[in-house]
Amino acid sequence: MEYVVAAVILLVVLVVGAVGLVVPRMRRRELPPPPAPGSTTTLERPPAAPTVPPVEEEIPPLIEPSAPVVAEEPPAPVVLEEPVLEKPEPSVGRLVRLRARLARSQTVLGRGLLSVLSRDHLEDDDWDEIEESLITADVGVEATQVIVERLKERVRILGTRTVSEVRDQLTEELVAALEPDLDRSLRTAPHDGRPATVLVVGVNGAGKTTTCGKIGRVLIADGRTVLFGAADTFRAAAADQIQTWGERVGAETVRGPEGGDPASVAFDAVKRGIDTGVDTVLIDTAGRLQNKVGLMDELGKVKRVVEKHGPVDETLLVLDATTGQNGLEQARVFTEVVDVTGVVLTKLDGTAKGGIVIAVQRKLGIPVKLVGLGEGPDDLAPFEPAAFVEALLGGDA
Numbered sequence: 430m431e432y433v434v435a436a437v438i439l440l441v442v443l444v445v446g447a448v449g450l451v452v453p454r455m456r457r458r459e460l461p462p463p464p465a466p467g468s469t470t471t472l473e474r475p476p477a478a479p480t481v482p483p484v485e486e487e488i489p490p491l492i493e494p495s496a497p498v499v500a501e502e503p504p505a506p507v508v509l510e511e512p513v514l515e516k517p518e519p520s521v522g523r524l525v526r527l528r529a530r531l532a533r534s535q536t537v538l539g540r541g542l543l544s545v546l547s548r549d550h551l552e553d554d555d556w557d558e559i560e561e562s563l564i565t566a567d568v569g570v571e572a573t574q575v576i577v578e579r580l581k582e583r584v585r586i587l588g589t590r591t592v593s594e595v596r597d598q599l600t601e602e603l604v605a606a607l608e609p610d611l612d613r614s615l616r617t618a619p620h621d622g623r624p625a626t627v628l629v630v631g632v633n634g635a636g637k638t639t640t641c642g643k644i645g646r647v648l649i650a651d652g653r654t655v656l657f658g659a660a661d662t663f664r665a666a667a668a669d670q671i672q673t674w675g676e677r678v679g680a681e682t683v684r685g686p687e688g689g690d691p692a693s694v695a696f697d698a699v700k701r702g703i704d705t706g707v708d709t710v711l712i713d714t715a716g717r718l719q720n721k722v723g724l725m726d727e728l729g730k731v732k733r734v735v736e737k738h739g740p741v742d743e744t745l746l747v748l749d750a751t752t753g754q755n756g757l758e759q760a761r762v763f764t765e766v767v768d769v770t771g772v773v774l775t776k777l778d779g780t781a782k783g784g785i786v787i788a789v790q791r792k793l794g795i796p797v798k799l800v801g802l803g804e805g806p807d808d809l810a811p812f813e814p815a816a817f818v819e820a821l822l823g824g825d826a
């Protein structure tokens with residue numbers, strides 16, 4: 430009996446042992462019970478992801494592939510064509526060629542005056558009419574009085590007059606009023622190792638940028654090399670404009686950021702001109718009203734900064750002829766801020782007041798060196814008093 434009890438106990442122990450071994454294994458496969466609230470959870474490192482063999486990613490092309498490439502003849506080499514540069518007209522004789530542009534002035538001055546002067550007897554009324562014609566043509570009161578007095582005197586002394594005699598006398602008086610002996614040459618010849626510098630100044634819309642481009646062409650036509658400085662940093666279009674003028678004739682343009690310091694652009698332009706060895710650097714400045722003190726000071730600074738490279742050779746004041754006598758006050762202020770050495774009178778093609786040339790010179794004591802006679806690239810002419818008066822009076826040059 431004792432043996433039976435012992436065998437049963439042994440059997441029970443074996444069964445319990447076997448169950449104890451099997452149950453924990455099965456439990457391990459089940460999810461762990463949720464952690465008791467408040468207990469800390471130890472995060473176990475997740476099992477490493479199974480290693481997947483790398484798949485080669487397809488990178489889309491930047492440009493869509495065209496049809497499958499078929500082996501063919503290699504393409505002919507691309508020959509880069511040199512830009513075709515324009516050949517500006519020579520400056521000599523331009524005024525004569527452009528004389529028809531003064532037709533409006535001719536009507537007032539030429540035909541008007543000559544028809545009065547060729548009357549048999551010149552009475553006071555006739556002289557008044559002559560005076561009026563000159564003043565209407567913007568010659569200015571002072572200059573008109575001088576011209577009329579001198580003509581009266583000559584007519585009185587000469588006594589009898591033919592139309593051609595009167596015409597000659599009038600021509601002489603107008604030419605004399607234009608002070609033909611003034612030096613009108615543009616100082617654009619380079620110095621030893623340094624280009625000549627030309628500064629172009631004036632009020633808004635007078636035609637500075639256009640004139641700058643046209644002067645560049647005049648110089649290139651006369652055999653000089655040119656570089657433009659786009660110091661009009663107020664108007665991005667002005668820099669584009671001058672650059673286009675330059676590209677047409679193969680001249681480089683130095684420009685700065687929009688709204689940048691114009692003096693620094695002007696300085697850099699001259700520096701570049703020195704480095705590249707050009708003959709002349711033409712600097713276009715922004716338009717400014719003569720009564721804006723800050724802007725006029727800025728102009729003075731542009732000139733001073735440029736002069737760190739050496740003196741400015743020409744400071745050209747661009748005046749719009751259609752603004753008539755009003756332009757004279759603007760001009761006076763400019764001459765006080767920068768030492769103006771020459772006047773460019775633009776838009777003479779659009780006014781009947783060609784006499785403004787006389788008034789400008791008399792009032793400012795500065796020679797008119799160039800005249801603008803249209804919007805075309807070569808519509809700028811060196812000013813020659815005799816040819817100008819001939820054109821005004823509508824006779825032969």
Ligand SMILES: Nc1nc2c(ncn2[C@@H]2O[C@H](COP(=O)(O)OP(=O)(O)OP(=O)(O)O)[C@@H](O)[C@H]2O)c(=O)[nH]1
Binds near residue numbers: 635636637664717777
């Ligand atoms: N008819 C005529 N138009 C001209 C002449 N010169 C310039 N212009 C025109 O005048 C306008 C103004 O010229 P711009 O050169 O842009 O004037 P700007 O002085 O540089 O102007 P801002 O930089 O704004 O001060 C343009 O339409 C030119 O074509 C000229 O001699 N005759």
